[in-house]
Amino acid sequence: MMRLRRHSLALVVGLLSVAVVSCGDDGSSDANEGALAGNVVVSAASSLTDAFTELAETFEGIHEGVSIELNFGSSSSLASQIVEGAPAGVFASANQAQMQVVADAGLANDPRVFAQNRIVVVTPADNETVQTFADIAADGVRLVLAGAEVPVGDYARQAIAAADAAEPGFEEAALANLVSEEANVRAVLTKVELGEADAGVVYETDAAISGDAVRVIPIPSEYVSPAVYPIATVGEDPSEVARAFVAYVLSPEGQAILAKYGFSAP
Amino acid sequence: MQLRSPRADIVALALLVGLGGIFAVYFILPFAGLGERAISDGRVWELTRSSEVRAALVLSLWTSVLATLLAIVLGTPIAYWLSRSSFPGRSIVDALIDLPIVLPPTVAGVALLTAFGTRGLVGEPLDELTGIRFTFTSTAVVMAQLLVAAPFYVRAARAGFTSVDPQLERVAYTLGASRVETFVRITLPQARAALTAGIVLCWARAMGELGATLIFAGSLEGKTRTMPLAIVDAFERTSLGLSGAVSLSIILLVVAAVVLVFFRAVTPDDRGSAWR
Numbered sequence: 001m002m003r004l005r006r007h008s009l010a011l012v013v014g015l016l017s018v019a020v021v022s023c024g025d026d027g028s029s030d031a032n033e034g035a036l037a038g039n040v041v042v043s044a045a046s047s048l049t050d051a052f053t054e055l056a057e058t059f060e061g062i063h064e065g066v067s068i069e070l071n072f073g074s075s076s077s078l079a080s081q082i083v084e085g086a087p088a089g090v091f092a093s094a095n096q097a098q099m100q101v102v103a104d105a106g107l108a109n110d111p112r113v114f115a116q117n118r119i120v121v122v123t124p125a126d127n128e129t130v131q132t133f134a135d136i137a138a139d140g141v142r143l144v145l146a147g148a149e150v151p152v153g154d155y156a157r158q159a160i161a162a163a164d165a166a167e168p169g170f171e172e173a174a175l176a177n178l179v180s181e182e183a184n185v186r187a188v189l190t191k192v193e194l195g196e197a198d199a200g201v202v203y204e205t206d207a208a209i210s211g212d213a214v215r216v217i218p219i220p221s222e223y224v225s226p227a228v229y230p231i232a233t234v235g236e237d238p239s240e241v242a243r244a245f246v247a248y249v250l251s252p253e254g255q256a257i258l259a260k261y262g263f264s265a266p
Numbered sequence: 267m268q269l270r271s272p273r274a275d276i277v278a279l280a281l282l283v284g285l286g287g288i289f290a291v292y293f294i295l296p297f298a299g300l301g302e303r304a305i306s307d308g309r310v311w312e313l314t315r316s317s318e319v320r321a322a323l324v325l326s327l328w329t330s331v332l333a334t335l336l337a338i339v340l341g342t343p344i345a346y347w348l349s350r351s352s353f354p355g356r357s358i359v360d361a362l363i364d365l366p367i368v369l370p371p372t373v374a375g376v377a378l379l380t381a382f383g384t385r386g387l388v389g390e391p392l393d394e395l396t397g398i399r400f401t402f403t404s405t406a407v408v409m410a411q412l413l414v415a416a417p418f419y420v421r422a423a424r425a426g427f428t429s430v431d432p433q434l435e436r437v438a439y440t441l442g443a444s445r446v447e448t449f450v451r452i453t454l455p456q457a458r459a460a461l462t463a464g465i466v467l468c469w470a471r472a473m474g475e476l477g478a479t480l481i482f483a484g485s486l487e488g489k490t491r492t493m494p495l496a497i498v499d500a501f502e503r504t505s506l507g508l509s510g511a512v513s514l515s516i517i518l519l520v521v522a523a524v525v526l527v528f529f530r531a532v533t534p535d536d537r538g539s540a541w542r
Contacts, residue, residue: 076502084508101504142402144484149503179402180484181491183498191484195385196401 037065040241041087043078045094046184047203051261059248066241074150074184082107082234089242092231094151099230111232114249115263118204119155119224121217122192130199133219137173144180144188144197152185155227156201162223203227205262303512313513321488322496323517329404329492330472333411337468341420349427367417374413375481406483407490411472419468426460427453462533493518
């Protein structure tokens with residue numbers, strides 16, 4: 001027993017020294033970038049999948065010792081994970097409400113809006129059922145939305161409610177057409193791309209990714225307010241890498257990448 | 267001379283207590299966590315009585331029972347045939363039946379879409395001819411459950427039938443019993459424990475089905491949102507915190523536990539042939 005303990009102590013000491021040495025190595029090999037090293041988990045809204053994948057790659061290209069782990073999902077499930085203690089360093093939400101959930105838990109540091117987006121209706125390219133926004137309330141249309149607390153689902157319901165104010169009965173008719181509430185914006189898009197649904201509400205940026213598979217129908221501007229994306233470091237003591245990544249997303253270089261994927265500047 | 271040395275006994279005991287203890291703690295802790303949260307979070311009990319929870323539970327119960335019945339009706343002949351015949355390529359048929367057990371359920375969901383989706387192999391002509399669509403319906407929920415859960419029943423039933431001595435069946439034939447009569451009166455009772463185990467496993471798997479349902483059936487309250495999907499949905503709803511997901515999980519656990527205990531109680535000599 002005694003011997004065992006001494007062995008494990010030696011093992012722990014050995015591992016620690018290896019870790020210390022390798023950390024030191026990483027830092028010194030990256031001298032010209034102020035020794036930025038380490039890894040950070042970035043939890044980002046599903047709609048940011050493509051833009052953040054590129055942002056992470058270019059950021060890792062600039063800082064050699066840095067590794068970014070991307071975790072995509074609906075902002076609401078990411079917020080739930082963070083509040084329950086998931087080890088995220090950065091949170092990028094698709095609306096203010098879910099950032100507020102994290103902020104209310106005392107975990108978001110100084111959230112800043114870094115991008116804007118718009119919701120649109122998408123319909124399968126070969127499907128003629130839906131021609132205008134008003135058609136989503138037509139009889140027999142199979143409508144797919146994201147869940148009510150998923151940002152894109154929330155924005156969609158807001159637009160439907162606004163249309164209802166102009167044309168009473170619209171909301172009831174549209175929601176009666178609802179055949180599924182999906183977990184995130186990409187799941188909504190997939191259901192439309194596959195032709196399972198006649199219409200879905202996604203962001204303009206997601207619709208652009210799907211190319212010819214879907215047809216985009218704009219929602220009248222009086223019914224929609226822009227979707228805003230806040231970003232923040234997470235936790236009481238955010239790492240240097242987490243702060244640098246947030247700064248990079250807000251920098252002109254980061255903004256250029258976001259613009260490439262169709263996001264507009266805040 | 268002693269048959270077993272005391273030293274070996276101590277090692278065995280240490281292994282049992284040590285490894286068994288780690289195993290037990292690992293399996294108990296998550297449930298303890300759920301229980302602790304349920305007790306400390308006042309909203310959990312209130313949420314268990316909500317109409318959404320009731321809708322999900324009712325849907326889960328009837329779809330999983332229907333899927334299990336279908337697995338029994340459609341799977342029993344195959345299981346019996348596999349236990350009594352040998353032919354080249356039998357192992358391939360065996361593997362095909364086991365395939366959904368190994369595959370991630372999401373793959374099963376995608377596969378179902380390619381076959382029965384609106385643009386699927388069967389789904390497209392069926393839609394054009396009759397206007398019938400499976401996607402987003404409760405039927406799709408049952409189909410997803412059947413695909414991922416039925417293999418558990420077929421496996422257990424095949425093993426059960428294999429353990430029945432064919433000699434008994436031959437005796438019944440010589441006494442003038444028909445094939446069906448023999449199967450019902452001799453083979454089925456002999457394989458009862460294994461069949462019960464298979465039914466429970468199949469039902470449990472159907473009840474817990476998530477990935478295939480989410481992809482093939484979607485998620486809508488009262489129609490396709492079974493308990494596991496409702497748990498995912500509740501987790502998304504930050505306004506509920508974890509309370510919604512915890513209350514649904516507790517209900518699912520209690521229902522599953524009641525069913526498992528019930529089947530354990532009615533299954534004869536389950537230490538032997540069943541639960542293999």
